[in-house]
Amino acid sequence: MFATKNLVHDITDVPVNWVFEHFCKLKEKLSGQDVKIKSLFNPRERTPSMCIYFDKTRNQYKFKDFSSGKGGTAVDLIKDFYGITYYKACNIIVEKYNDYVLHNNGGYDVQEFKQASKYRVVSYEPRGWNTQDQYYWTQFNIGSKLLEEHCVKPLSRYTMVKDDKELNIYGNYLYGYFTKDEKLYKIYQPKTLDKKFIKVSDHVQGSEQLKGHGFLLITSSLKDLMSIKSLRFNIDIIAPDSENSMIRKDQMINYLQNYEKILVMFDNDEAGIKAMKKYIEFYPMIGSVVLDMSKDPSDSIKDHGPKAVREKLVYLLGL
Numbered sequence: 081m082f083a084t085k086n087l088v089h090d091i092t093d094v095p096v097n098w099v100f101e102h103f104c105k106l107k108e109k110l111s112g113q114d115v116k117i118k119s120l121f122n123p124r125e126r127t128p129s130m131c132i133y134f135d136k137t138r139n140q141y142k143f144k145d146f147s148s149g150k151g152g153t154a155v156d157l158i159k160d161f162y163g164i165t166y167y168k169a170c171n172i173i174v175e176k177y178n179d180y181v182l183h184n185n186g187g188y189d190v191q192e193f194k195q196a197s198k199y200r201v202v203s204y205e206p207r208g209w210n211t212q213d214q215y216y217w218t219q220f221n222i223g224s225k226l227l228e229e230h231c232v233k234p235l236s237r238y239t240m241v242k243d244d245k246e247l248n249i250y251g252n253y254l255y256g257y258f259t260k261d262e263k264l265y266k267i268y269q270p271k272t273l274d275k276k277f278i279k280v281s282d283h284v285q286g287s288e289q290l291k292g293h294g295f296l297l298i299t300s301s302l303k304d305l306m307s308i309k310s311l312r313f314n315i316d317i318i319a320p321d322s323e324n325s326m327i328r329k330d331q332m333i334n335y336l337q338n339y340e341k342i343l344v345m346f347d348n349d350e351a352g353i354k355a356m357k358k359y360i361e362f363y364p365m366i367g368s369v370v371l372d373m374s375k376d377p378s379d380s381i382k383d384h385g386p387k388a389v390r391e392k393l394v395y396l397l398g399l
Contacts, residue, residue: 096154100132112134116128119145121147143157156169158172199240200241201264203239206233222303223310230285236250253271284320285318292316293314295314295343299346310386313393323351336365342363343397345371380392
């Protein structure tokens with residue numbers, strides 16, 4: 081027999097790890113590592129896009145689902161998955177955990193753990209531009225001048241290490257995103273189905289190329305930023321690390337003080353629209369627009385041509 085003291089009555093007594101392991105049907109125990117699974121919110125998904133990760137600032141596990149744009153704590157996962165209130169989500173978790181306790185010899189073995197180490201980029205090797213690069217970037221109306229302005233450089237390889245393991249990545253379509261002082265902040269590999277972006281450090285893309293126009297547009301990627309710039313609008317454009325990451329509050333306050341008009345325009349899909357709504361909730365003084373052509377501005381240019389996209393944006397942006 082086990083002691084009834086193992087039963088819980090409050091959500092704070094339920095191990096967070098257990099919630100993710102149980103409701104996500106994980107095949108491994110969480111012990112500090114990050115886990116990527118297929119989205120619980122998108123059953124048709126083929127490539128896993130939901131990440132369960134250890135947040136070292138909170139010392140607990142959280143989730144981020146890039147398919148739907150949802151993310152947060154274990155309670156947020158249950159609340160969003162079942163479409164219920166926070167209070168009801170807590171009750172479900174407590175009920176399910178007590179049921180688990182009753183059928184598993186008294187409960188869940190909570191272990192102390194450290195955050196698992198991750199691969200990090202330690203070196204890279206640049207190369208010259210070639211005709212493959214030219215074909216790839218020009219289909220989005222991005223030429224050498226814009227690539228040079230935004231410090232995009234082709235790479236022949238990059239090296240990542242984790243603990244005593246070393247991983248060398250080679251490929252034809254590898255690009256490094258650099259700051260003006262030549263610090264690598266991101267690697268872009270567009271022909272890779274998983275991990276198209278390897279983040280090296282934080283950087284608001286386009287922030288070093290601002291011209292002081294009165295209009296600021298926030299978009300979701302450097303590629304979209306450059307594609308829009310190629311249409312020759314007299315506006316400034318920036319892009320956060322991704323549409324799922326917010327620009328820091330102090331930076332945003334500075335933009336609000338220095339621009340007469342700020343609009344956000346992310347991808348034309350569920351995740352992009354949700355991310356735009358989040359920006360507007362935090363900063364009601366900015367607006368949003370949706371380019372309802374292809375998935376994003378760069379693909380719209382590739383699919384419909386620069387002229388058609390420019391005409392649409394003139395109308396949407398009020399230029």
